[in-house]
Amino acid sequence: MQLPPLIQAFVLHFGEMGSRWGINRTVGQIYALLYVSPQPLNADQIVDALGVSRSNVSMGLRELQAWNLVKVRHIPDDRRDHFATPGDVWEILRVLAEERKKREVDPTLSVLRELLMQAPASEAERHAQARMAEMHGLIEQLTNWYEDVKKLETERLAQLLALGSRVARLVEATDKVVSLGRRKKDTR
Amino acid sequence: MQLPPLIQAFVLHFGEMGSRWGINRTVGQIYALLYVSPQPLNADQIVDALGVSRSNVSMGLRELQAWNLVKVRHIPDDRRDHFATPGDVWEILRVLAEERKKREVDPTLSVLRELLMQAPASEAERHAQARMAEMHGLIEQLTNWYEDVKKLETERLAQLLALGSRVARLVEATDKVVSLGRRKKDTR
DNA sequence: CACGAATTTCAGAAATTTCTGAAAGCGCAG
DNA sequence: CTGCGCTTTCAGAAATTTCTGAAATTCGTG
Numbered sequence: 001m002q003l004p005p006l007i008q009a010f011v012l013h014f015g016e017m018g019s020r021w022g023i024n025r026t027v028g029q030i031y032a033l034l035y036v037s038p039q040p041l042n043a044d045q046i047v048d049a050l051g052v053s054r055s056n057v058s059m060g061l062r063e064l065q066a067w068n069l070v071k072v073r074h075i076p077d078d079r080r081d082h083f084a085t086p087g088d089v090w091e092i093l094r095v096l097a098e099e100r101k102k103r104e105v106d107p108t109l110s111v112l113r114e115l116l117m118q119a120p121a122s123e124a125e126r127h128a129q130a131r132m133a134e135m136h137g138l139i140e141q142l143t144n145w146y147e148d149v150k151k152l153e154t155e156r157l158a159q160l161l162a163l164g165s166r167v168a169r170l171v172e173a174t175d176k177v178v179s180l181g182r183r184k185k186d187t188r
Numbered sequence: 189m190q191l192p193p194l195i196q197a198f199v200l201h202f203g204e205m206g207s208r209w210g211i212n213r214t215v216g217q218i219y220a221l222l223y224v225s226p227q228p229l230n231a232d233q234i235v236d237a238l239g240v241s242r243s244n245v246s247m248g249l250r251e252l253q254a255w256n257l258v259k260v261r262h263i264p265d266d267r268r269d270h271f272a273t274p275g276d277v278w279e280i281l282r283v284l285a286e287e288r289k290k291r292e293v294d295p296t297l298s299v300l301r302e303l304l305m306q307a308p309a310s311e312a313e314r315h316a317q318a319r320m321a322e323m324h325g326l327i328e329q330l331t332n333w334y335e336d337v338k339k340l341e342t343e344r345l346a347q348l349l350a351l352g353s354r355v356a357r358l359v360e361a362t363d364k365v366v367s368l369g370r371r372k373k374d375t376r
Numbered sequence: 377c378a379c380g381a382a383t384t385t386c387a388g389a390a391a392t393t394t395c396t397g398a399a400a401g402c403g404c405a406g
Numbered sequence: 407c408t409g410c411g412c413t414t415t416c417a418g419a420a421a422t423t424t425c426t427g428a429a430a431t432t433c434g435t436g
Contacts, residue, residue, distance in 0.1 A: 006303055006313045010320060013299045019422095020210050020292050024394060035323075036316035043413075053396045058414060079404085080412065089326045104208050111201045115194055125194045128224035132198060135223075138277045141349050148352030156356050161329050164336030167355055168344050207392095212424060231383075241426045246384060267434075268382065 003049055007036055011050070022103070026052055027060045031069060031085065040073040040082035068095045090154045101146065105139060112136040191237055195224055199238070210291075214240055215248045219257060219273065228261040228270035256283045278342045289334065293327060300324040 011032040018028030029050050046057045064070040073082045120126040199220040206216030234245045252258040261270045308314040
């Protein structure tokens, strides 16, 4: 690996970080490398840059494609596959959120639903189900919110982000207006 | 392990899920068990319920405490430590978000900052830095939003969640009112 | 302070995951 | 159909992580 030091540091960091995520070192490194690369790279260039085996790169790319985190590009007059990350970081964020949800929350949600259908056979099970219901309710609220928010265009999403908790004040204010309106009606 | 089937299924699921998270099976199982338990449990009860070694439980509890996901409780006239999860699922969510941020995003943010300080020594590095800056910008926006939102009380947070993307419309509407107001002033 | 119950530590065993090289597969140009 | 450039597969090697039992430590009590 004879990468420029800045890029090397970035790539190595993503490699280390990989394990805190669910991905392995090589996958993290490949992703980082593609992310900062000005052009799509082919597998051999990646092998070269990272100093890992060809087959390892093949598997890593496979996994990244399964995550929708890299795309195959074709370069004219070149038979080899070239790989690139989506350019727009917001797009990357969306993909990441979607895939993590699919892998990390959906399965749990479905297990919870299933367990909540069953009739409890004892006091212990009754209590456990109540706790599961709490968890299920929270996750459902979060995923509903997510499904809702992900429909927004990036522009508007960024706007909301920028507002942060000030949104709360806005909602509060609106509440007041609405409830004032309602009071008028009520006392009419 | 002779747990009621419903609880057993829940515990096993969390064990499996553990690996998709950064935690191991035993830790996942211990957490799940404590989560549905009506009272705090001591280490031996956990050993008994899960059928793993005493030392494994000790390490698992240690890790869960490092994550602030379980608390030690003391039961009168009993020397042994007893363990429980926070009762409020919103509280759990907050802890989880905080800890994951600390472990999964803060380190990256700080590496990015560091790399962005350095002077690029080539065109490749210049381009890489530009990409890193994009990533840094996005992460910072997200964490700022998070820092902001986490200050809200649960009540209000739930309210916002329920609104979902309708918040966007609200913001849009408010924008209009504000810009109308401004136009009035401008043309005055 | 010595005893014993409870807990933690730790070195190595067991299990799992990652990585590699060799072989197989694929598709196209000649 | 054959040879060639490229990619994937896969069995086992290497590395890492998890788990265990035994020993060490901690801490309250008599």
